Amino acid sequence: MVVSKDKFKVREGVFDSFTIKTLQFLDSKGFFELEELSPLFLGKESNVFIGKGNNGHVAIKIYRLENCDFNKMYDYIKLDSRFKGVKRKKRDIIFMWVQREFRNLMKARQKGVRVPTPLAIRNNVIIMDLVGAPASKVKDDLPKNVKKFYLNIISQMKKLLSANLVHADLSQFNILNHNDLPVFIDFSQSTTKDSLRAREYLERDLKNVNNFFKKIGLKEKELKTVEDLL
Ligand SMILES: Nc1ncnc2c1ncn2[C@@H]1O[C@H](COP(=O)(O)OP(=O)(O)O)[C@@H](O)[C@H]1O
Ligand SMILES: [Mg+2]
Structure with a gap:
């Protein structure tokens, strides 16, 4: 699927300009080519795309800022001892939620749990290895x-x-x-x-x-x- 850089519109949704900037930054660092993303999954709060990275295909999970149920996120995260005192501010909670996912993947991987290798995180976007083609x-x-x-x-x-x-x-x-x-x-x-x-x-x-x-x-x-x- 081809998407233009300044108009990152895909069938599954339209991203806000903040997310587009985040994706452009990650593209500029060589994690994938924004113009060659193909949609893999549309969830309630996130979209997952397949991208072509330098060392094979990657999965890109993008949380849609508009669709995140941050009250639910807050209820979960406030109980996590690693995130004590988190402020009830929408963007902060979403970014922390994404960071938590990334950290969890890292930790699981270090202990030998079979999970996708996390590669990068920025704001509301996580990049990880694509499992299978995809599995x-x-x-x-x-x-x-x-x-x-x-x-x-x-x-x-x-x-x-x-x-x-x-x-x-x-x-x-x-x-x-x-x-x-x-x-x-x-x-x-x-x-x-x-x-x-x-x-x-x-x-x-x-x-x-x-x-x-x-x-x-x-x-x-x-x-x-x-x-x-x-
Ligand atoms: N690293 C990955 N490799 C292959 N497929 C993936 C990967 N990450 C996500 N997917 C696909 O995208 C779907 C949604 O991802 P998931 O992390 O479960 O998001 P959600 O929170 O929307 O359920 C998964 O069910 C799977 O089909
Ligand atoms: Mg899921």
Whole structure:
């Protein structure tokens, strides 16, 4: 898809001038070519595009400033011990939300969790490696070996805990199937293990995963419990 630089209009949405400047800056640093972005996904708050970087394709997640539910963001982020005292100002909260996603990806990666490598962040834009060409969500591309895939998710969840993180939005929508191995994405809601509602999020994550894998053929007795993760 071709988009002109001064008029960054794509089918999926129109970005504000602040976002266009941010994208132009990242283009000027060689992370991608703005004119060659192709849309991958349109979410409630963000658009994901595929770009051509210097070392292969990248995924570019752009939070739409106008569409962000910053009250929800504030409610999550104020409980995160790393962001104590965050001010309830719309832009600040959105930028912090994006930073949190980037930091979470870095931390997860350092502990060996299979996640896209985060490459750059600026304002409301995150650039990361494109997983696959791109890989599908596991809900749309079921694993060949269901049990093996499930156990691998459990081991990724344990590694995430050892990075002191709980994903907090884990489900078949945020797990990609890349060559029959799980890759976790979408870390914006992830929070530290010690934060107030972390246990509740962990239980919810596991419940989502368990429900999905039960539906696609795993037996009840093969499912893990939260205690197995800790
Ligand atoms: N690094 C990536 N590699 C491949 N696909 C990706 C990547 N990041 C996001 N996607 C695709 O974009 C979709 C939306 O990304 P996600 O981070 O889950 O945003 P949202 O918050 O809108 O759910 C994903 O479901 C996936 O299909
Ligand atoms: Mg998602």
